Amino acid sequence: QVQLVQSGAEVKKPGASAKVSCKASGYSFTTYAIHWVRQAPGQRLEWMGWINVGSGNTKSSQKFQGRVTITRDTSASTVNMELSSLRSEDTAVYYCAIEITNWFDPWGQGTLVTVSS
Amino acid sequence: QSALTQPRSVSGSPGQSVTISCTGTSSDVGGYNYVSWYQQHPGKAPRRMIYDVNKRPSGVPDRFSGSKSGNTASLTISGLQAEDEADYYCCSYAGSYTWVFGGGTKLIVL
Numbered sequence: 001q002v003q004l005v006q007s008g009a010e011v012k013k014p015g016a017s018a019k020v021s022c023k024a025s026g027y028s029f030t031t032y033a034i035h036w037v038r039q040a041p042g043q044r045l046e047w048m049g050w051i052n053v054g055s056g057n058t059k060s061s062q063k064f065q066g067r068v069t070i071t072r073d074t075s076a077s078t079v080n081m082e083l084s085s086l087r088s089e090d091t092a093v094y095y096c097a098i099e100i101t102n103w104f105d106p107w108g109q110g111t112l113v114t115v116s117s
Numbered sequence: 118q119s120a121l122t123q124p125r126s127v128s129g130s131p132g133q134s135v136t137i138s139c140t141g142t143s144s145d146v147g148g149y150n151y152v153s154w155y156q157q158h159p160g161k162a163p164r165r166m167i168y169d170v171n172k173r174p175s176g177v178p179d180r181f182s183g184s185k186s187g188n189t190a191s192l193t194i195s196g197l198q199a200e201d202e203a204d205y206y207c208c209s210y211a212g213s214y215t216w217v218f219g220g221g222t223k224l225i226v227l
Contacts, residue, residue: 047217
């Protein structure tokens with residue numbers, strides 16, 4: 001079945017970068033776009049950006065422009081999301097999700113990134 | 118890009134119906150029929166419940182329904198069950214290949 005499996009939890013210091021990976025299986029990898037959504041503790045879901053896996057084109061929310069980089073490795077069926085210049089407010093669970101014409105399903109299991117000195 | 122507006126919480130007794138609203142603008146909810154709804158239980162990933170305003174994927178009970186009027190979309194859950202207690206988020210396409218989520222609504226089953 002279609003599945004996304006994310007990398008494990010990370011602890012980072014302020015100013016560092018975090019890279020979260022999302023491995024897809026169960027379908028032809030280049031068929032669907034993959035999005036990144038984060039959720040700070042007790043807070044709402046927040047859309048971060050997406051990648052057209054076929055072309056490699058990306059788009060991110062204005063809030064994260066300049067700090068987020070989304071890439072794909074077609075040989076490994078993996079999408080990576082790197083967030084730089086981390087601050088404490090970036091502590092959150094980061095999810096990847098497949099987009100099927102403007103809706104998201106399925107989602108990865110989530111990756112907790114903790115930013116702490 | 119501001120979050121879509123949802124009530125912080127709604128409640129209902131088992132068997133009753135509740136409706137969760139999601140208000141945006143003509144640039145997102147009102148401009149496209151691409152509103153989706155997600156259910157999230159504590160510590161779990163979101164689960165898609167409704168897409169394209171009112172379409173229900175297989176596996177989702179027909180107690181869940183969606184609608185839209187102007188800049189406001191709604192999720193209605195009828196015949197409330199204990200397992201429906203969760204957080205619910207709306208999401209809309211917002212143009213220029215961007216998306217926006219709502220602030221989330223906690224559904225309490227009394």
